Amino acid sequence: MSDVKVQKAMKQHMGLTASRRISNTAIYIVLTIMSVIWLIPFVCIVLQSFRVESTWQVGYVIPRQWGWDNYVNLAKTDFWRWYTNTFILAILTAALQTIIVLCMSYTLSRFRFKMRKPLMKLMLVLGLFPGMMTMIILYRVLADLGLTQKNSIPGLLLVYVASSGMGYYVSKGFFDTISKSLDEAARVDGANRFKVLVKIILPMSKPIVIYTVLTAFMGPWGDFVFARYISMGTSAGKNVAVGMYDWLSQDQIGKNYTMFCAGGVLVALPVTLLFLFLQRYYVEGVTNGAVKG
Amino acid sequence: MKRYSDLEYLRLSKLQKFLYRLGSFLCSIPVAVWHGIKKLGLAIWGFIKGIGLSVAEVVTTFKYGSKPTRLSYFIMGAGCFAHGQILRGILFLLFEAVFVFYMITTGSYWLSMLPSLGILGPTEEKKLIPELGMSVKTTVYHDNSFKIMLYGVLTIFFIIAFIYTWWVNIRQSKTAEKILASGKKLKSGKDDLRSLVDDSFHKTLLALPMTGIIVFTVMPIVFMMLVAFTNYDGSHNGYSNNLFHWVGLDNFNTMLSWTSNTGAGTQSYAATFGEVLTWTLIWAFFATFTNYFLGMMVAMAINKKGIRFKKGWRTILVMTIAIPQFISLLYVSKMFAKNGLINNFLIDMKWIETALPFFEKASWARVTVILINIWIGIPYLMLTATGILMNIPQDLYESAKIDGASGWQQYSKITLPYMLFVTGPYLLTQFTGNMNNFNVIFLLTGGAPNNPAASNSAGTVGYTDLLITWLFKITTGAESQYYLASVVGIMVFVVVALITLVAYSLLPSIKNEEDFQ
Secondary structure, three states, rough: OOOHHHHHHHHHOEEEEEHHHHHHHHHHHHHHHHHHHHHHHHHHHHHHHOOOOOOOOOOOOOOOOOOHHHHHOOOOOOHHHHHHHHHHHHEEEEEEEEHHHHHHHHHHHOOOOOHHHHHHHHHHHHHHHOOOHHHHHHHHHHHOOOOOOOHHHHHHHHHHHHHHHHHHHHHHHHHHHHHHHHHHHHHEEEOOOOOOOOHHHHOOOOOHHHHHHHHHHHHHHHHHHHHHHHOOOOOOOOOOHHHHHHOOOEEEEEEEHHHHHHHHHHHHEEEEEEEHOOHHHHHHHHHHHHHOO | OOOOOOOHHHHHOOOHHHHHHHHHHHHHHHHHHHHHHHHHHHHHHHHHHHHHHHHHHHHHHHOOHHHHHOOOOOOOHHHHHOOHHHHHHHHHHHHHHHHHHHHHHHHHHHHHOOOOOOOOOOEEEEEEEEEOOOOEEEEOOOOOOOHHHHHHHHHHHHHHHHHHHHHHHHHHHHHHHHHHHHHOOOOOOOHHHOOOOOHHHHHHHHHHHHHHHHHHHHHHHHHHHHHHOEEEEEOOOOOOOOOEEEOOOHHHHHHHOOOOOOOOOOOOOHHHHHHHHHHHHHHHHHHHHHHHHHHHHHHHHHOOOOOOHHHHHHHHHHHHHHHOHHHHHHHHHHOOOOOOOHHHHHHEEEEOOOOOOOOOOOHHHHHHHHHHHHHHHHHHHHHHHHHOOOOOOHHHHHHHHHHOOHHHHHEEEEEEEHHHHHHHHHHHHHHHHHHHOOHHHHHOOOOOOOOOOOEEOOEEEEEEOOHHHHHHHHHHHHOHHHHHHHHHHHHOOOOOOOHHHHHHHHHHHHHHHHHOO
C-alpha cells in the first residue's frame, strides 16, 4: 500500500514512464527477495546432502568437505526399497485414479439423470467429514484382507483409488467447457455415447488427462499419515515419506540428518522434473478448478 | 437492527458505513443458519413423504395389479418373465436368491448381535493336549464386537438395497404393462445391454467409482459415527481383551462437560475443545486470507506490464508445489528448530545468544506456523489468481484510468470485487481445507508446544494443535480412545458444515451486492 502512495507522490513530479520504471524496479527487488526465500530451503537441502564432515545440523550451509557419502549410505538402509514401493504405487495410482476420476467427472458433466444433483450433494457432504476419522476402520478392514504391514502398498493403492471419485471437481470444470453441440452432432450421425466419449471427447481432453495423471502421481510421494498407520512396525511396506520421517526423530536426527537431505533430493528429483516439464497443464487445471469452484 | 435506505446509507461517514455493514453481516448469520436448517428440514420431510407415497403405491398396486405384478411381490422378476424380459428377470431373481441365502446363513446373525455388540468376550479355558498328556490354559475368543458392528452395518445397507430393488421390480412390472397396453414394444435383453454404452452409459461409468466411494468412504464414515456411541478403545478392542458396547450419548457428555477429566489437575474436555477450536478457526482465518491477499499481490506483480521473465518467476515459486510436502515441511521445521540451521547460524554470527523459541513458545509457534504456511500457500494462490486476473476485461481498467482512478482505486473497485466474486466458493473450500490441514501442522510442529493443562492420560494437546491433529493424537495415543476421536470427528463435521451452510446462504447476497457496484 505504501508503495502505491509513494507512486502517487512521484507521479506529480515525473512523467508516467519514469514512475513506472521505479515501481517496476521495486517489483523486481521484491520478486528477487521472494525467489531467494522460496529457494533457500531447497538450495540448503541439496548442499547439505553433499556434506561429509558431520551428519547433524550445523550453522552453515556450504559443506567444508564435499562427497557422495550420504548417497552411498542410503544403500545401507531400506531406502531403495521404500523408493521402489513409492514409485510403483505412484504409477499405479496415477493410471487407475485417472480412469476413475475421468469416469466420474465426465458423467457428472455430460449426463442429466435423476440422481445427479443428489449425488453431487452427497459428495459435498462426505467431503466435510475429516478423512482422518476413518483411518481406524480402514486399517482393520485392510488388516482382514491381509493388506497391511508387509503388503501395505496394495492396500494403500486400493484406498487411494477407491475414494478418488470424490475429487472430480477440476476435471468436471474442464468437461463443462467442451461444447455439447459436438456430442449432439456425433449422436445425430449415429455414434453411441461410448463412441462419443472415446472418439470425440477424449482426444480433446489431453490437458485434463495430464493434469489428473500428474496430481495422482504426486499424491503417494507425500502421503504420510495413513501410510504410516497401515505399515506400522515393518520396513518392507513403507513408502519414502514414512521411512524417512523417522530419520528426523529426536534420537536419529544427529546421525541421519544429512542422509535425510540426500534422500530428499532423490525423492524430489523425479517429481519436480516431471512437474516442471508438465507445468503448463497443472497451471491450467488449477486455474480452471478455482474459477469453476 | 435499524435498516437504512440507500440514500441514508450514502450519507453515513466511512466508519459508520463500515459498522453498518458489519452489523448487517452479523445479523444475517442467524437468518442464514435458520434458512439452512429449514432447507434441510424440508429435504428430510420431502424424503419421508416420498417414502410414504411409495409405500402407498406398493399397497394399491398389490390390490389392483395384474397377476404377474402381484407375483413379483414374492418372486422378484416374475413380472419381467411374464413380459418376456428374460435378462432382467434372471438378474432380479438372482439378487433375491443371493439376498435370502445371505440373510439365512450369516446376515441374521450379525443383525441379531447388533443391539448387544457381542455377549461373550474372550475366556480362559483349559485344553487337553494329547501329546503332552496334560491340559494347558489357553484363551478362547468368542464374539467380535468390531466385526459385529461392521457386518451389522453392511447387512443394513444390503437390506436397504434389497428393498429398493424389490420396489424397482414391482414398478417395472407395472410400467411394462402400461407400455404393452399402449401397443409399444418392450426393451429386450439385447436392448438393455446396448443401452449400457448408450442411453444408460452414465450407469456404466459411475458403477466403479460409486462402489469405491460407498465401500471406502460412506461405509467407514457411517461406522465411525456409530463408534462415537460405543466405548471402543484400546482396552475394549472388541475381540482380544474386552468387548465394547453401546453407551448412548455418554461420550458426547464427556466431551461437552465442564468438570475436569480423569488426569489430576487437568482441565475439562469442553475447555480443551474450546481452546483447540478457537485456534483452529484463527489458524484457518489467517492461513486462508494471508495466502489469498499475498498470493494475489504476487500474481499482480508478476503480471504487471513491463515485468520480464514472467515464466521464470512463476516457475521458481511453483517449485514448492512440486516437491513433496513431507520433505519441504519437515526440512523447514528442522531449520527453525531449537538447534536447527537458523538458530545455529544466528548464534555462530553472534547476533543472538540463546536460540530463538520458534516452536517452543505458544505465540511464537503460532506465528511461525502461519508464516511458513504463507511460504507453502502463496504459489497455489499465485497460480489461481493469475488465471483469474487475465480474465478481467481490460476495458474496465482503461475507462477507470480515463476517469482518473489511482492504482489503489483500480484495485479496490475492480480487481478485488472481481476476484472475490469469482473465487467466493474457492475461498470457502480453502477455509474448510485449512481447518483440516493436517500435514502442515503435523509435519511442522506436531502440535507443540505442549499445553499442560489440556493434556491428560488420553494424549497430549499442544498450542498449535488443530482439531484434526488432536483427533489423530487421541486415535494413536496410549489409550487409543477411538470413541473420543470419533466424537471430535463429528464435532469437526458439525463446525465445518455450519460454516459451509452460512457461507452458501450468504454468497448470493455478496454477489448481488457486487453486481450493483
